[in-house]
Amino acid sequence: MRLGVLVVLLAVLALIxxxxxxxxxxxxxxxxxxxxxxRDFTDTIILQQRLPRVAVAxxxxxxxxxxxxVLQKVMQNVLVSPSTLGINAGATVAVVLAMFFxxxxxxxxxxxxxxxxxxxxxxxxxxxxxxxxxxxxxxLVLAGSMIGILCSSVSTFVISxxxxxxxxxxGWLVGDIGNFxxxxxxxVLPVVAVAxxxxxxxxxxxDLLTTGEDQARLLGVNTALLQGLALALAVLLAVAAVVxxxxxxxxxxxxxxxxxLAMGETGRAxxxxxxxxxxxxLMLADILARVALAPRVLHVGTVxxxxxxxxxxxxxxxxxxxxxx
Amino acid sequence: MHPLEVCSASxxxxxxxxxxxxxxxxxxxxxxxxxxxxxxxKSTLMRLMAGLERPASGTVRVMGRDIATxxxxxxxxxxxxxxQGSGVPQAMVARDMxxxxxxxxxxFLNRRSAADDDVIDAALAEMEVADLALRRMxxxxxxxxxxxxxxxxxxxGGEVLLLDEPTTFLDLRHQYGLLRRAKRAARDGRAVxxxxxxxxxxxxxxxxIALMQDGRMVGVGTPAGVLxxxxxxxxxxxxxxxxxxxxxxxxxxxxx
Numbered sequence: 001m002r003l004g005v006l007v008v009l010l011a012v013l014a015l016i017x018x019x020x021x022x023x024x025x026x027x028x029x030x031x032x033x034x035x036x037x038x039r040d041f042t043d044t045i046i047l048q049q050r051l052p053r054v055a056v057a058x059x060x061x062x063x064x065x066x067x068x069x070v071l072q073k074v075m076q077n078v079l080v081s082p083s084t085l086g087i088n089a090g091a092t093v094a095v096v097l098a099m100f101f102x103x104x105x106x107x108x109x110x111x112x113x114x115x116x117x118x119x120x121x122x123x124x125x126x127x128x129x130x131x132x133x134x135x136x137x138x139x140l141v142l143a144g145s146m147i148g149i150l151c152s153s154v155s156t157f158v159i160s161x162x163x164x165x166x167x168x169x170x171g172w173l174v175g176d177i178g179n180f181x182x183x184x185x186x187x188v189l190p191v192v193a194v195a196x197x198x199x200x201x202x203x204x205x206x207d208l209l210t211t212g213e214d215q216a217r218l219l220g221v222n223t224a225l226l227q228g229l230a231l232a233l234a235v236l237l238a239v240a241a242v243v244x245x246x247x248x249x250x251x252x253x254x255x256x257x258x259x260x261l262a263m264g265e266t267g268r269a270x271x272x273x274x275x276x277x278x279x280x281x282l283m284l285a286d287i288l289a290r291v292a293l294a295p296r297v298l299h300v301g302t303v304x305x306x307x308x309x310x311x312x313x314x315x316x317x318x319x320x321x322x323x324x325x
Numbered sequence: 326m327h328p329l330e331v332c333s334a335s336x337x338x339x340x341x342x343x344x345x346x347x348x349x350x351x352x353x354x355x356x357x358x359x360x361x362x363x364x365x366x367k368s369t370l371m372r373l374m375a376g377l378e379r380p381a382s383g384t385v386r387v388m389g390r391d392i393a394t395x396x397x398x399x400x401x402x403x404x405x406x407x408x409q410g411s412g413v414p415q416a417m418v419a420r421d422m423x424x425x426x427x428x429x430x431x432x433f434l435n436r437r438s439a440a441d442d443d444v445i446d447a448a449l450a451e452m453e454v455a456d457l458a459l460r461r462m463x464x465x466x467x468x469x470x471x472x473x474x475x476x477x478x479x480x481x482g483g484e485v486l487l488l489d490e491p492t493t494f495l496d497l498r499h500q501y502g503l504l505r506r507a508k509r510a511a512r513d514g515r516a517v518x519x520x521x522x523x524x525x526x527x528x529x530x531x532x533x534i535a536l537m538q539d540g541r542m543v544g545v546g547t548p549a550g551v552l553x554x555x556x557x558x559x560x561x562x563x564x565x566x567x568x569x570x571x572x573x574x575x576x577x578x579x580x581x
Binding site: 201204205207208210211212214215217218219220221222223260264265266267 | 375376377396397398399400401402405406408412413414416417418421422425426428429433434435481
């Protein structure tokens, strides 16, 4: 039932997203273009510019949100996500470097994968090193932000070396789903689809981890294998999103949290809801970005950064307060 | 062949040895109570038998097969362990947690069958928690959580049932309810091993007692044969006076 509501919401937001833009296209006209043969310039805009935008929002939103959910399940930590663990920033620096050396399109997925994996590895290692008497969960996020800052600095430095690259990358770096990499989408879309299917299959086993690692093993889970597989899956989903639209933060953090409030923490329905809510939130942010300061256009990354940052602060506060009580 | 055989198993955490050549065989239909002071290695022995740790030397066999050769899923179909209460998923609906016991019996996609549901409902009923099945775990009391966890372990099934201090958190009624259920599991042909602190409960329900001290098995046999005044003084450093009531031996401390 709730999933049905989400599907309707997603369809409505997609329609609005297609309608909005430099040229306002009435929703009725959009439906016409979708059902009939292409006739004029408006149809071209809808089919070649606005619809791909919806496809991007769906792919990226679902990928980032599910990546966040999987990370949170594996690490049993509500504060982890592709952005707070530094995975996004790691993939970004790798993509920037690859583009500096002339790579483009779908092949960027490989350097992104290496960058994202390396950044997460570095975060896990750093969190071990700084582990003190305090909350393990906060150590991990602290290490993630350090690695994130490190990666961002390198990205900025590399971009500053090449003025042309700066022009190409500006929209991508601030996370703009209107300014995505067309060539990457046909590669990324099937990769994301397969990864989401695997996440759906692994979901019940990931749920068993909520009982604790030992208990999960007793119930028949090969925990080491599952954790490795799930981490790889989350990194793949996150970096696939980065390759298309650049680093958009907080989708992976906020969406699982919102969905858990409404649907509980476990079960395949929760995962599907997360995969549907990610695109909804991203489209909402995109629409907001274009309406908020019109005619000036904000970027989705900016809107997500502002709202996500605030929500993250509230979550940390809640966690710290509960820890003290 | 016994369902569970531990042959001179040794184990240590890092450089600290915990178990020294412990052996214990449990037959189908038998209830064995493991007793011993704190830190004598009871829980570590349970972890070894549940495959959570590998012995440094010696072997643990389940159904005649070295447990190192099982996959976790296959092993879970044979051996279930009720651990000492660790974290439970607070937000999870209780019945969903109990249903996790069926995971190892399900296929690749983890579809829950009607037979699974029957087993889950039976386990909930047996632990008298059927009316709490739709509550979230975080809403339950310590005793209710413990009974839910026991229901999960019962739903898992298998030839070997391991219980590590199962009566913790439970009031008297549910302590005996749980022990009766464990005893019935043994009567149904399972091999049951329980760590118990209460000698009276151990001597009433167990067919045999395994007495541990400093990582060694210092006595295995009938309750009356193992839990003697001399053995209790030697192992626990407490002088007791054993009283025989209806076949059970109850130990009262001497220096009251």
